[in-house]
Amino acid sequence: MIRVLVVHETRLVRSGLAALLRDEEGIDAIAACWASAPGKARSFQPQVCVVDGDSARSGQPTSHPGGPGCALLVLASSCRPGTLRRAVAAKARGFVDKDAPPARFRHAINQVAAGQRYVDHTLTLDFLQAADMPLTARELTVLSLAAGGASVPEIARELHLSSGTVRNYMAAINRKTGARNRVDAIRISQGAGWL
Amino acid sequence: MIRVLVVHETRLVRSGLAALLRDEEGIDAIAACWASAPGKARSFQPQVCVVDGDSARSGQPTSHPGGPGCALLVLASSCRPGTLRRAVAAKARGFVDKDAPPARFRHAINQVAAGQRYVDHTLTLDFLQAADMPLTARELTVLSLAAGGASVPEIARELHLSSGTVRNYMAAINRKTGARNRVDAIRISQGAGWL
Structure with a gap:
């Protein structure tokens, strides 16, 4: 029996994902919010922990609430390379497109629990x-x-820089992201999951 | 048997929500993306259609892919009054907090299918x-x-106004939303679901 802990901030979503996994014989899944995840991981001892990669904070790796023996499987939206980057930094072993069919999600769980890596083919371009x-x-x-x-x-003030330096940074950001202005740079970067 | 069509843009989420509903005897649920929802509603003839209220566009009512005999049940995040406003404009009969336990979601489906209204108590303040x-x-x-x-x-240019008038609008928006500047006003309004 593969024990899976599904972590998501929205209760109906995490409960639904756990219900999808339990549809497969050989998988036992429970759900937890971020706050209760470490405690549940200690008592349930999951082999696989599923988290929503988009919930990771800017510049930080995706959280892994399971212990060292537990594999991390990250659900990722396509066209959000920043999400994958944070998942890689967290040493995720599986990467599943949120738009994948449920059977592919369950297959990925089985692969990762067996010590394999799993990367959804629809995320390949995002990895590049x-x-x-x-x-x-x-x-x-x-x-x-x-x-x-x-x-x-x-x-x-926050970063101990001059306003001119901050404006230079903003100009570089606009240029690199192809943004027209600050609002546009935020929109583009949030969409790509960089922010 | 209550037939339910679950519509969500993300496949694993809609599949999971449908799986949660099918856990209850007396409910048959299928899932669809927005593009395929009207076609599936015609063939499946659901009594209840479940949609993610946060997916509605700014200024437009929440879409209702079911026919006139089908009740609309909207999943809403708390602290997003704009989502509820668009759901009310779409004549939704049920309002369920996305953070509700699955049993409450199923209870709401039963109520709405029986011709009742259902409003999650955790959304009361948001309705005000x-x-x-x-x-x-x-x-x-x-x-x-x-x-x-x-x-x-x-x-x-887009709205055939002077730049001064647009700046006046932006100043009024900042004042009304309590924002420090334009980026802050966008952030606050998106968070509340107004935008």
Whole structure:
């Protein structure tokens, strides 16, 4: 029996994903929110932990609530290379497209539980793009503060920079993301999962 | 037997929600994406159609892919009054919190299929806020263009207004939403589901 812990912030979604997995004989799945996941992982001892890759914070690897013996399987939206990048940083062993049919999701669970890697073929192009992150860590920090509603002087104060330097960063970000302005750069970067 | 059509843009999510409903005796549920939903509704003839309220477009009512005899049940995130407002405009009969336990979701399906209304108690406060939409239709249009990356002159051209008038709208939007600037107003309005 493969024990799977499904972690998602939305209760009906995580319950639904666990129900999908339990439809397969040989899989036992329970669901948890992020806050309760580490505790549930300790008592349930899952072999596979499924998490929503899009829930990872900018610049941080995807969380892995399971222990060292537990494989991480990440659900990812296509066209969001930033999500894959954070999942790779978390040493995920499986990558499944959120738009995959349920049978493929269950197959991936079986593969990963058997010690194999699994990468959904529909995510291949995103992996190529994920290797080619356009923004530096500093630029990401600047853009992430801007996305939170901070003005240029506020960002400058927060990062101990001059306003001119922050404006230079913003110009570089716009150029690299092909954005028309700051709002556009935030929109594009959030869409790609970089932010 | 209650026939339910679950519509969501993400395949694993809609499949999972349908699996949750099928766990209850007396409910038959199938899943569809938005594009295939009207066709599936014609052949399956569901009594209840479940849709993700957050997928509705700014300023438009939530789509109802079922026919006139089919009740609409909307899944809504709490703290997004704009989602509820669009669901009310679509004459939804049921409103279920996405964070509700699966049993409550199934109970809501039964209620709505029996001709009753169902409103999740955790959404009550959001309904009060939904009645109190802070932005006018014109302000929403301006903010929605800004969120798409348009500059003030571009918005002015699109809406046949002067740049000064657009700036006045933006100032009113910032004041009403309590935002520090344009990026902040977009962030706050998207979070509330107004945009």
